Amino acid sequence: PIKVIQDATLSVRNGRVTFAGSQNEATIQDGDTQVDLGGRALIPGLIDSHTHIVFAGDRMDEMARRTRGETYEEIAKAGGGIIRSVEALRHTAFDDIVNQSQKRLQHMLSRGTTTIEIKTGYGLEPKLENLQLDVIDELRESVSNNTIFATVLAHVIAPHRRDNRKEYIDEFCQEVLEPAASQKRVQFCDVFVESGAYTPDECIYICEKAKALGLQIKLHVDQLHEGGGAALAAELGALSADHLEMTSADGRQALAQAGTMATILPGCGLFLGGENWPNGRALRDAGCEVAVATDCNPGSSMVADLPLCATMAATQGGLSLEEAIWGITRGGAKALGLHDRGTLDIGDRAYFIVLEHKDWRSLLYNPAAAPIHSVFIEGQKKFGN
Numbered sequence: 001p002i003k004v005i006q007d008a009t010l011s012v013r014n015g016r017v018t019f020a021g022s023q024n025e026a027t028i029q030d031g032d033t034q035v036d037l038g039g040r041a042l043i044p045g046l047i048d049s050h051t052h053i054v055f056a057g058d059r060m061d062e063m064a065r066r067t068r069g070e071t072y073e074e075i076a077k078a079g080g081g082i083i084r085s086v087e088a089l090r091h092t093a094f095d096d097i098v099n100q101s102q103k104r105l106q107h108m109l110s111r112g113t114t115t116i117e118i119k120t121g122y123g124l125e126p127k128l129e130n131l132q133l134d135v136i137d138e139l140r141e142s143v144s145n146n147t148i149f150a151t152v153l154a155h156v157i158a159p160h161r162r163d164n165r166k167e168y169i170d171e172f173c174q175e176v177l178e179p180a181a182s183q184k185r186v187q188f189c190d191v192f193v194e195s196g197a198y199t200p201d202e203c204i205y206i207c208e209k210a211k212a213l214g215l216q217i218k219l220h221v222d223q224l225h226e227g228g229g230a231a232l233a234a235e236l237g238a239l240s241a242d243h244l245e246m247t248s249a250d251g252r253q254a255l256a257q258a259g260t261m262a263t264i265l266p267g268c269g270l271f272l273g274g275e276n277w278p279n280g281r282a283l284r285d286a287g288c289e290v291a292v293a294t295d296c297n298p299g300s301s302m303v304a305d306l307p308l309c310a311t312m313a314a315t316q317g318g319l320s321l322e323e324a325i326w327g328i329t330r331g332g333a334k335a336l337g338l339h340d341r342g343t344l345d346i347g348d349r350a351y352f353i354v355l356e357h358k359d360w361r362s363l364l365y366n367p368a369a370a371p372i373h374s375v376f377i378e379g380q381k382k383f384g385n
C-alpha cells in the first residue's frame with residue numbers, strides 16, 4: 001500500500017504539504033526556498049502510537065533475573081514489575097521525571113518519530129496519575145502541540161487496593177479519567193486486560209465511562225495469555241487493540257470485522273525473549289490493518305527506536321517491508337485516529353524525514369543504526385544538519 005516516486009519534489013507552506021510528486025510537475029512560486037536533498041529518500045514522519053515514556057529510573061535488575069530464567073509474569077507476582085516503576089515515580093522530583101522523559105523523547109525524534117502517544121499508568125492513584133499527565137503536558141509544550149497525544153491507562157490495581165477493586169476503579173474514573181477528558185488533556189483511554197491486571201468486565205465498565213466522556217479506546221490485550229481480548233476490543237469498538245501476541249484466529253477475525261487497528265509491539269519480543277513474537281502476518285492475512293509501535297517502557301520494552309521495531313515486525317512478525325513501513329507511518333496515524341499525517345498528500349501536515357540513502361528500505365535494512373539524515377515537524381527541521 002505504499003507509493004514510491006523517483007526524482008520527486010516536496011513543497012511545504014505554513015506547515016502543510018502543498019505538493020508531493022514528480023519534479024517535472026512541480027511549480028516553484030516566488031518567495032519559495034528550494035532545498036536540494038542530494039537524491040536522498042524522503043518519507044512521512046514516523047508515528048509511535050503506543051508508548052509509556054513518562055517513567056523514572058530503570059528495572060535492569062529484572063532483565064538480569066529474566067536471563068536467569070524467571071519470567072516477566074513471575075517477577076510481577078513476586079512484587080516486581082509495574083509496582084516498582086510506581087515507587088520510582090513516587091520518589092522522583094517532578095523536574096527530574098520531566099528530564100528523564102524528555103531525553104527519551106529527544107532520542108525518539110532523532111530516530112525519526114514525529115508523533116508520539118504517551119500513556120499514564122505508573123501512578124495507580126489519582127495524584128500520581130495526574131502528575132504523569134502534567135509531565136506529558138510539559139513534554140508537549142517543548143515540541144509542538146500536534147506531536148504528542150495522551151492516554152489515561154488503567155494499568156493494574158495497586159496491591160493495597162485489591163480488596164475493594166470497584167472502589168478504586170470508581171475513584172480512578174472520577175479523579176483521573178473525568179477531569180482529564182473534560183479538560184481535553186487526553187484523547188484516549190486504555191485498559192490492560194490480563195490476569196493480574198483488569199478483568200474484561202472491569203474493562204467494559206471503564207471503557208463505557210470513557211466513551212461517554214468522548215474518549216476513544218485503545219487496549220492492551222492478549223499479551224501474556226489469550227484472554228479473548230481482541231474480541232473484547234472489537235466489541236467495544238476500540239480504535240486499536242495492542243500487543244496481540246497470544247491472540248487466536250477468532251480474535252484476529254473479530255478485529256478485522258470491527259475495523260479495529262491491530263497494533264503489534266515487537267520491542268517486547270526483543271526485550272522479554274521467548275517465543276511470544278506478535279504475528280503480524282496472521283493479522284494481515286485475517287484482514288486486519290496492522291500498526292507497529294515501540295511500547296517504550298522500563299519493564300517489557302526498553303526500546304525507543306521505531307525503525308528497529310519495524311524491522312522486527314518484518315523479520316520476526318512476517319510483514320513485508322512495505323507493510324512494516326506503513327505500520328509506522330499511516331498505520332500509526334490510523335491507530336491514533338489522525339487523518340492529517342502518515343502520508344504526504346496535499347494538505348497533510350508536513351511531518352517528514354530524510355534518509356541518508358536514496359532507497360526508503362534503508363530505514364529497515366540497518367536496524368541498529370537506521371541512517372536518518374534529518375527530521376521535520378510542520379516543515380521545521382527538528383533534528384539533523
Ligand code: NIG
Nearest residue numbers: 082192220295297298299300
Ligand atoms: O505494554 N502490559 C502492560 N504494560 C506495559 C509494561 C509495563 C511495565 O512492565 O512496566 C506493556 O508491556
Ligand code: FE
Nearest residue numbers: 050052220295
Ligand atoms: Fe504498553
